[in-house]
Amino acid sequence: MECNSCSVASLKFEIRFEGEANLSSVEQIMDHLKRREITFSMKEPVLQTDERGAKEFLDFCNHFLETDKVAFRIHKEKWQPVSELQNVFDMEWIDDVISNERLICHYQPIVTDTEEIFAYELLSRFNNEDGSTIYPNEIFPAAKSRGRLYALDRICRMTAVRYAVPLKNKKAFINFIPTSIYSPEFCLRSTTNLANQLGVDAKQLVFEVVETEKVDDVDHLKKILSFYKEKGFQYALDDVGEGHSTIELLADLRPHYMKLDMQFVQGVAHDARKQEVAIKFLEKASEVGSVPLAEGVEERADFDWLKQQGYKLFQGYLFGKPAAAPLKEMEYQA
16 A cells, blocks of 8 residues: 555546436547547546546537536545646646755744743745745645645655754644645655654654644544654644634644634734633643643734733744744844
8 A cells, every 4th residue: 555646646537427418428538539549448437547638638528518517536536527627737837846846944933931942833935946936825725736735745744854953952843734644654654764864853843733623534633643643753733713623622632732823812912802712722721731832923912911821832923933044042032
């Protein structure tokens, strides 16, 4: 068994037909692809082919088929309407970014209540071949469209582990998307092997679940976190808010660190509603044995209020923006 799509291999498309008119056109579709010497297989009502074949098919489909009754999928992922197929082709540039690992990491400090640097979050930053920046709101939708989330998440994790080396005794928070990990044993093996090769202590790395509020498959997440724990790593839940499902998740997973969503941090010193959420969050952290971390701190009034309530760790522009190199202790002035 191999990790699903952890590398940038050729895409394999499945195209499914419905409706009498579409099914009656199967022979024409096959003849069309044969004339263009395209490799394919047909197990009605599903056509299997490569990207070149999918492009030829889309052209045929737009001219001769009922498009609302045609769907496709990549790598056994969910079925999508054929109207989304062109977007997959348009996002081909993501393959180059991943194959050539066009990314670096920036460091953002995480500080204690006494404003000493405790850790850094390692944030991926992507570039085109010409050096221009590709923003996260472009890169991740493109990867999702092309079925490349597995591969993208892998190079982000691997790069972050390399950037953790200079931190020595500081912890490194590394983001990951649970849905981008197919099998912990296979997808994460390369990450743990790299950490061992580079001499990075497992206790130094904290793997951070991105978009905790959107976790659907809790059992899958448990398997991932169990793997990390077994290997000696710690883990954190990001963007924790006030939703009932998230609170239940905390009790179930018992993360080492919990990050209070910045929407409840910014302005908390003067907002009773946010204060209520922040205090409940603190209570829950204590209950499950997690260290509470407030993210997105920009105002000293918010920092002072949260510190007075008992928050232990803080992150935000008040203490430092993401930078190409970690701050030296002597450079950090609170």
